[in-house]
Amino acid sequence: MNLYIDNHKFHYEMENLCRAFLFTEDVAVIHEYDTLEKPYILTSVHDEVRVELCTDEVRDALSAPLCDDNELCMGQLLYRLLSKAYDRELPWGILTGVRPIKLFSRLCDRDGEEAARRLFRDTLYVSGEKTALAKQVRDNQAAILSRSDKRSFSLYVSIPFCPTRCNYCSFVSQTVEKAKKLIEQYIPLLLSEIRYTAELTKELDLRLESVYIGGGTPTTLSAQQLDILLSEIEADFDLSTCAEFTVEAGRPDTVTAEKLQTLKSHRVTRISINPQTFSDSVLEHIGRKHTSQQTIDAYRLARELGFDNINMDLIAGLTTDTPKSFEKTIDIVRELDPESVTVHTLAVKRSARLNSSDAVREHGYTAAMLAYAAKELTAGGYEPYYLYRQSKMLSNLENIGWAKPGFFSPYNVYIMEETHSILACGAGAVTKLRDTGSDYLERIFNFKYPYEYISRFDEMIQRKERVKSFYGEYNE
Numbered sequence: 187m188n189l190y191i192d193n194h195k196f197h198y199e200m201e202n203l204c205r206a207f208l209f210t211e212d213v214a215v216i217h218e219y220d221t222l223e224k225p226y227i228l229t230s231v232h233d234e235v236r237v238e239l240c241t242d243e244v245r246d247a248l249s250a251p252l253c254d255d256n257e258l259c260m261g262q263l264l265y266r267l268l269s270k271a272y273d274r275e276l277p278w279g280i281l282t283g284v285r286p287i288k289l290f291s292r293l294c295d296r297d298g299e300e301a302a303r304r305l306f307r308d309t310l311y312v313s314g315e316k317t318a319l320a321k322q323v324r325d326n327q328a329a330i331l332s333r334s335d336k337r338s339f340s341l342y343v344s345i346p347f348c349p350t351r352c353n354y355c356s357f358v359s360q361t362v363e364k365a366k367k368l369i370e371q372y373i374p375l376l377l378s379e380i381r382y383t384a385e386l387t388k389e390l391d392l393r394l395e396s397v398y399i400g401g402g403t404p405t406t407l408s409a410q411q412l413d414i415l416l417s418e419i420e421a422d423f424d425l426s427t428c429a430e431f432t433v434e435a436g437r438p439d440t441v442t443a444e445k446l447q448t449l450k451s452h453r454v455t456r457i458s459i460n461p462q463t464f465s466d467s468v469l470e471h472i473g474r475k476h477t478s479q480q481t482i483d484a485y486r487l488a489r490e491l492g493f494d495n496i497n498m499d500l501i502a503g504l505t506t507d508t509p510k511s512f513e514k515t516i517d518i519v520r521e522l523d524p525e526s527v528t529v530h531t532l533a534v535k536r537s538a539r540l541n542s543s544d545a546v547r548e549h550g551y552t553a554a555m556l557a558y559a560a561k562e563l564t565a566g567g568y569e570p571y572y573l574y575r576q577s578k579m580l581s582n583l584e585n586i587g588w589a590k591p592g593f594f595s596p597y598n599v600y601i602m603e604e605t606h607s608i609l610a611c612g613a614g615a616v617t618k619l620r621d622t623g624s625d626y627l628e629r630i631f632n633f634k635y636p637y638e639y640i641s642r643f644d645e646m647i648q649r650k651e652r653v654k655s656f657y658g659e660y661n662e
C-alpha cells in the first residue's frame with residue numbers, strides 16, 4: 187500500500203494506523219510524488235483535512251474542516267475509512283502510542299475519570315473493554331506510584347547475552363555465540379559503570395526504589411560472575427529503601443541450582459523464568475533451545491530453593507501456536523501458580539528472523555488467546571497492573587503484566603509510567619532522566635552491542651556525567 191503524505195507532519199501516526207489495519211502488507215510512505223499509484227491512501231491538509239483510499243476493490247474518501255487538532259482529526263478520518271473498508275475495529279482505536287495507561291492517567295488527573303473514559307471511547311475509538319482495562323491497571327498502580335518522588339530512582343543493569351538467539355527476538359545481536367566470548371571483558375567494565383553510577387546517586391542524594399537485572403538473559407553468566415555482579419551492587423548502593431530486586435532468569439536452559447543459590451544468597455527478591463509457551467513444537471519452531479519440561483524443572487527448583495516471587499513470561503501469537511495449545515499453556519501456568527505472569531503479544535520486528543508472513547497465519551487468533559488468558563488469570567486471582575504496547579503487534583493488541591495482589595513489580599510500573607529516573611548500566615541500556623515537575627524526560631544511550639560498549643567505554647561514561655548537571659537543572 188502506498189501512503190501519500192500531502193502537506194502535513196503526521197506521517198508517523200498515519201503510517202502506524204495504516205500498519206495496524208494492513209498488518210501483512212508493506213506500507214510505503216511517500217512524501218514526494220507526481221502521480222498516485224494504486225493501491226494507495228492519500229492523506230492531505232489544505233483547505234480541509236482529507237483521507238482517500240483507492241484499491242482495485244474500493245474507492246472512498248472522507249474529509250472534515252480544518253480545526254485546532256488536525257492530527258487527531260486525520261487519525262479519526264483514517265480510522266473510520268479503513269475500519270469500513272476492511273470491516274474491522276481496532277481494540278485501541280486510533281491510539282498508536284506505547285503507553286496508553288499513562289495517557290489515561292493524565293486525562294483522569296486533568297478532567298476526571300468519567301471524562302477520560304468518554305474521551306477514550308468517543309474520540310480515540312478505544313473499545314469499552316480496553317477502556318475498562320486501562321482504568322483497572324491505573325487503579326492497581328496507584329499505591330506503587332505514590333511512593334515515587336523527585337529523589338527516587340531505579341537501577342537497571344543489562345546483561346545482553348543469551349545462550350542462543352530466539353528467532354522472534356529483536357533485542358540481542360545476531361552473533362550471539364561470538365558476543366558470549368566478550369563476557370569476560372564486559373563484566374569488569376560493567377562493574378565500573380555501576381560504581382560510577384552509585385557515586386553519582388550518593389552525591390545527588392537519590393533514593394533507590396527498585397533494581398532490575400535484565401537482558402538478554404542474565405543467567406547466561408556463571409554463578410561466580412553473578413556473585414561478583416550482585417556483590418558489587420550491594421556494596422555500592424543503599425538497598426534499605428529498595429522494594430524489589432529482580433533478576434531475569436529468562437531462559438530455563440540457563441538455570442542451575444548453583445546459580446539460583448547464588449541469587450538467593452544475595453538480596454534478589456524476584457526472578458523471572460520464561461516459558462513463552464508450553465508447546466514443545468512451538469518452542470522448536472521459534473528457535474528456543476529448551477523444552478517445556480526444562481521450564482517446569484527450573485521453576486520447581488526455584489521453589490525448592492525458596493523463591494517466593496516468580497514471574498513467567500508468555501507470548502500470544504507465536505508462529506504455529508493455536509488457540510488450543512495456547513490455552514494449554516495458560517492451564518499449565520495456572521497449575522504452576524507463579525506470583526506473576528506477563529502475557530505479551532507477538533510483535534514482528536524487522537530485525538527478528540521471524541517475519542510478518544510467518545506470523546500472519548496466527549493473525550486473528552491472538553485476540554482470542556488474550557481473552558482466554560484474561561479469563562483464566564482473573565479466575566486464578568491475578569490482576570492486570572501494567573500494560574504497554576509496541577509497534578507491529580499482532581491485531582494491534584498489548585502486553586499485560588498480571589500479578590497476585592502484593593506481587594505487583596514496582597520496577598515494571600516505574601519504567602512504564604516514567605515517574606522517576608531510571609539509571610541504566612550496561613550495553614544497550616538507556617538511562618532516563620525524569621523531571622518530576624514537568625513531563626520532561628531526557629535519555630542517555632549506552633552503546634548497544636557489547637563490542638562497542640567495551641571499545642568505547644570511556645566515551646560512554648563521559649556522556650553519563652550529564653546525570654549530575656541534569657539534577658542541577660531539574661528536580662531541585
Ligand code: SF4
Nearest residue numbers: 348350351352355402
Ligand atoms: S532469550 Fe530473550 S533476549 Fe535472548 S534471544 Fe531469546 S528472546 Fe532474545
